[in-house]
Amino acid sequence: MKKLYGVITAMTTPFTSTGEVDKEALEQQVEFLISKGVNCLYPTGTTGEMYLMSVEERKLVAETVVKKAAGRVTVYIHVGAMAQEDTIILAKHAEEIGADGIGVVTPSYFTVDDRAMVEYYRAVSSVVSKEFPVYVYVIPQLAHNDITPETMEIICNECINVIGVKYSYPDMTRLLQYLRVNDGEFSVVFGADHMFLPALAAGADGTVSGCSGPFPEAFVEVYKQFKAGDMQAAKKAQDKATSLAWLMKGGADMSIFKHILTFRGVRGGHMKKPLLDLTKEQVEQLKKDVEVYLD
Template sequence: MVRFPGIQVAIITPFDSSGEVDYARLAEHTDWLIENGVHGLVSPGSCGEYATLTDEERRRVVETVIEASDGRVPVTAGVMAPSTAKTVAWTEHAKQAGAEAVMALPPINYNPTRREVLAYYQAISDVGLPIAAYNNPHDTATDLTPEFLAELSGIENFVAVKDFSGDVRRITRIREVCDLEVIVGVDDLALEGFLAGATGCIAGFANALPRETVELYNLVQAGEIEKAWELYRKLLPLFRYDSTPLLVQAIKYTMELVGRPAGETRPPRLFLSEEDQRAVKRAFEYFATTRTTG
């Protein structure tokens, strides 16, 4: 059973002009993404600015996305938190709210031992929802290597990994040593990841370009690799922002460019400088122009 197929959107959290969560826009955005063919939603993750949300906001964000999705696509809840107790509490909330699965980084506030990481994921598993681990060795102290993942795969509900290592060789190696689903964790490795055997991609720029991102996946599934490459080449200047510290700001600005503004980001993320806005706009215009003429 493939639990994380295709394009799983790491859905943004929209804010209004006063910096408050805009729940109505979040519900509308959820509906729009589903209408444009995405296969699942992940909320709140890094793109959803989970670390800046209050507990009440975070609860309402998860509940809003689940309610708006209305069972049409699966929703995976991000449950990252500084302690095991809080992560488990968010997992319990996700289960009560109707999420299909959870996504969890390893412990995030220090460098844990392997034994501690195993115990942490076991505690999440005990809640009873499928787990997609989030491997991001660039921003956390723990690298979930293929061999470590093989050990973690012995945990009952540990079923998948979102790999943000940036090394496509990880995908084939993970598939060699265990039966976990591998989900591409960064937009600018999507095509390579699908070809290496990833079941899907937790995608950021799909917030602004859902139909095109789904088309990329569908072309690969249909074996139309040359067409997939042509589309991917046009998207890459934008997609490359997904593996930079400016990913959320660049995604939200691109949403503004396509006529779907979602507000600015919350500090400590500052919105794009004028120079960065020009660069993102050039990348978007390159896509829009080549898409029309190509």
């Protein structure tokens, strides 16, 4: 089973001005990211405005990314949805179209106890083959629900194809705890872009990074230098990546990502309502702020 590793870019979803998926722009984004050296693509997650899309729109995005990537990089599809039935439909679809694996966010909004959490991942992981990898996606600041290390251990033991976690809360203590799941064989990827290097040093396999979408180069350099054993060069690259992450507000507004992609020659597209694009004045200021980083 292919694991997530290195720079895993959480892709944006480009929409037309009338709210449809811009397939051509999405294909441009895939080519851009692969050309810049990212290791994995991760569409239809939080950065991809997952909960604002229909099941059919999410299927279109998944199919487009898998087809365009054509096996050149690992592709995991995020399939978590508000309704468990939709999650199951999207999980089956991801395997059918040839994705390398799936990410599944915890149930959201409503409070879910440990028993329900385990049952949820048992239900979703069982509808795909035992060889098809599943990553649990934990982002309590948005999804409302968290998963303790003890519950994660149970999920891992009961769901043979749950091989890792995408942890997107900046808590290094919890990261270290997850790294001990399944006797240290559990794959952990971190979602805090500005802590990529510390996470790697702690034992994480990589970062699922929205900020690496508009500016993949700095993040790719962090991973390259870390793997080469040059910590000084890796730290220098991380400093740049951190500055970029803070400039982009850490993904708090995906319209920033989309406009920077457009600045770089990749049509970023529009936001899906009720989310809004930046104003003209905001775009002009953003271009000034990122000018020093543009090609």
